Amino acid sequence: MLKWIGAGVVVAVAVAAAGFAALPERSAALAPPAVPAGDKPFARICKSDEVIDARPTPAWVRASFASDNCRAPSMPAVVDGFTASREQVVAGMAAAERYAAAADSFERCVQDFVAARKAEKSEKPANMSVAIIENHRILASQRNKKIVSARMDAAISNFNEYGSGCPM
DSSP: OHHHHHHHHHHHHHHHHHHHHHHHHHHHHHSOOOOOGGGOSSOOOOOSSOOOOOOOOOHHHHSOOTTOOOOOOOOOOOOOTTTOOHHHHHHHHHHHHHHHHHHHHHHHHHHHHHHHHHHSOOOOTHHHHHHHHHHHHHHHHHHHHHHHHHHHHHHHHHIIIIISOOOO
8 A cells, every 4th residue: 555655656756757857848938038237129130241231311312402403413323243244334433523512512511501590689489390390301411322332432442353364
């Protein structure tokens, strides 16, 4: 009789031990996934040879605002250095230089407009909002100049590495 009681206790202890051993696995499966530090839902992805963020700026940034008669230039077409000819790369470089000069002119136009509006002796509350929007337009233009420059640098690098026909 004691053998049966002892065997029952051994079986009960084995079942309980198996249940406790499996318990952390079940709780881990039910736990929500850990959020990376800083409450950022996506982990950093690092890439090499990446061009600056090239999302287009909204159309209203390029258009004239508050009758300032300043229009941002259009960004030049992207040159694919892997397949472009030398003439296409040189033309792309010239287009990037023209764009930079036109963007500088646009930025000066906006700055002159904001300075003239601030110099006015009007009591309009819109002066601050106009200055903020115009400042955003200048920042977008500077960002676009960096994008055009980075694209052209990448095209030149790709042309020199793969498309020029020169031995490496």
